[in-house]
Amino acid sequence: MNKLSKEDIDKKLLRFPDWEYYEDAIHVEFEFDNFKDCFSAMSRIAFECEAQNHHPNWTNVYNVLTISLSTHSANGVTEKDFKLAEAIEMIVEVQE
Amino acid sequence: MNKLSKEDIDKKLLRFPDWEYYEDAIHVEFEFDNFKDCFSAMSRIAFECEAQNHHPNWTNVYNVLTISLSTHSANGVTEKDFKLAEAIEMIVEVQE
Numbered sequence: 139m140n141k142l143s144k145e146d147i148d149k150k151l152l153r154f155p156d157w158e159y160y161e162d163a164i165h166v167e168f169e170f171d172n173f174k175d176c177f178s179a180m181s182r183i184a185f186e187c188e189a190q191n192h193h194p195n196w197t198n199v200y201n202v203l204t205i206s207l208s209t210h211s212a213n214g215v216t217e218k219d220f221k222l223a224e225a226i227e228m229i230v231e232v233q234e
Numbered sequence: 235m236n237k238l239s240k241e242d243i244d245k246k247l248l249r250f251p252d253w254e255y256y257e258d259a260i261h262v263e264f265e266f267d268n269f270k271d272c273f274s275a276m277s278r279i280a281f282e283c284e285a286q287n288h289h290p291n292w293t294n295v296y297n298v299l300t301i302s303l304s305t306h307s308a309n310g311v312t313e314k315d316f317k318l319a320e321a322i323e324m325i326v327e328v329q330e
Binding site: 173174177180181184187188193194195196197198199200 | 276
C-alpha cells in the first residue's frame with residue numbers, strides 16, 4: 139500500500155469536508171448528543187475496523203469523538219485510510 | 235464533590251499502582267493482546283461510566299488504551315474518579 143501524495147490526499151478530501159490532513163494523517167471530530175450515542179457509533183466503527191483490519195488513533199471525551207487515520211507501514215496516508223474514513227462517515231451519518 | 239488534595243490523591247494511589255497523578259487528573263495505560271480485547275474492555279467500561287454518570291478522557295490505538303479521569307465541575311480529582319478507577323481496574327483485571 140503506497141503513501142499518497144499531498145495532492146492526491148487534497149483531491150480525495152474534497153469528498154470528506156469534515157476531515158483535515160496534517161502530520162501524515164487525516165483527522166476528524168464528531169459531536170453526538172451524549173456519551174451513549176457517541177459510544178454506539180464507536181462500537182459500529184470498531185467492527186468495521188476489525189473487518190478492514192485497519193485501526194484508528196481515536197479519543198473520546200463524553201459526546202465528542204476525534205479520529206486520526208494513517209497507515210503505519212506506509213508512514214503516511216494510503217487508500218486504506220480513505221476506505222475506513224468512508225465507512226466511518228456512513229456510520230456517523232446514520233447515528234449523529 | 236470536593237477536589238482532593240495532592241496528599242489525599244497520593245495516598246489513594248497506593249492502591250492503584252498503575253495510575254499516575256499529574257495535570258489535575260489521574261492517568262493509566264493498559265495494553266491488551268489485540269484490538270478486539272481492548273475494545274471489549276472499553277465496552278464494559280462504557281457501561282460502567284454510564285452507570286456512574288462519570289466519563290473519561292480516553293484514547294485507543296490498536297491494543298493500547300490510555301485513560302484520564304478528572305471531575306470537570308471540581309476542576310481536579312475527586313472521589314468520583316477513584317470510584318470509576320476502581321471499576322475500571324476490576325474490568326481490566328478480568329480481560330487483560
